[in-house]
Amino acid sequence: MTLDASSRLVFITGASSGIGQAxxxxxxxxxxxxxxVARRVADMQQWASSQGWPAGQWAVYEADVRDEAAIASAAQACVATQGLPDVVVANAGISIGVDLSLAEDLPVLRDLMDTNVIGLAATFQPFIASMKLRGHGTLVGVASVAAIRGMPGHAGYCAAKAAVVQMCETLRGELRAHGVRVVTLAPGYIDTPLTKPNQYPMPFLMKADTFADQAFKAIGQGVRWRVIPWQMGVVTGLLRWMPRWLFDAIAGSQQHRKKQRRQ
Known part of the structure; x- marks a missing residue:
């Protein structure tokens, strides 16, 4: 089924900055x-208005993906106002360093899981049954190259993004027969507010607009898995198959500064 672009609708969480905005x-x-969908609706509306976008082509809904009732309400409002989306992008996420030796970091770990994993499930859930009934649609999970291996200082983030990958893979198998595609995007280092404070080298750093161009094409093609940029795909391929003894030796020599940021 081919639809005119003007009739197509995409639903994006974490849209107020970075990858979502791009x-x-x-x-x-x-x-x-x-x-x-954004937590900071006024900022999102101000930015969208400043872009000169045609009235009626966009709408903003307030929700924090950690609040299941709020994201469900946003989804319902979207369907009532704009219709059932053709593409749903679960992009909202946070990156927070975790030290599992500290009791005070356990709530941080919970926040990571609530936002990156439960938030993704809560974003998809309101649309799945309707997409199955309609017979087409695309769900997009934004994971990370951090999902490939566990990195020192990032136990929570790596685990959360690995869960995103596995959840999307499970949904892909469940929904394929119903005409609903599931796309997993794994960004490398993207130049956004999330990465700007990083004090360590970020190989193959990519501008958010460039990432969006490539992600748009990948989503349209319905790819199952795409690492962006491609150079990080090569790196993650090597990491995936690296023997554990070698990976442990390399990872154990790395020092990562703890980071605590929300996108």
């Missing part, structure tokens, strides 16, 4: 309608 702009340029 993806929203990319879809708008292609003539799609967009449903933008």
């Amino acid at each position: 993806l929203a702009a990319r879809y708008l340029r292609e003539g799609w309608r967009v449903a933008l």
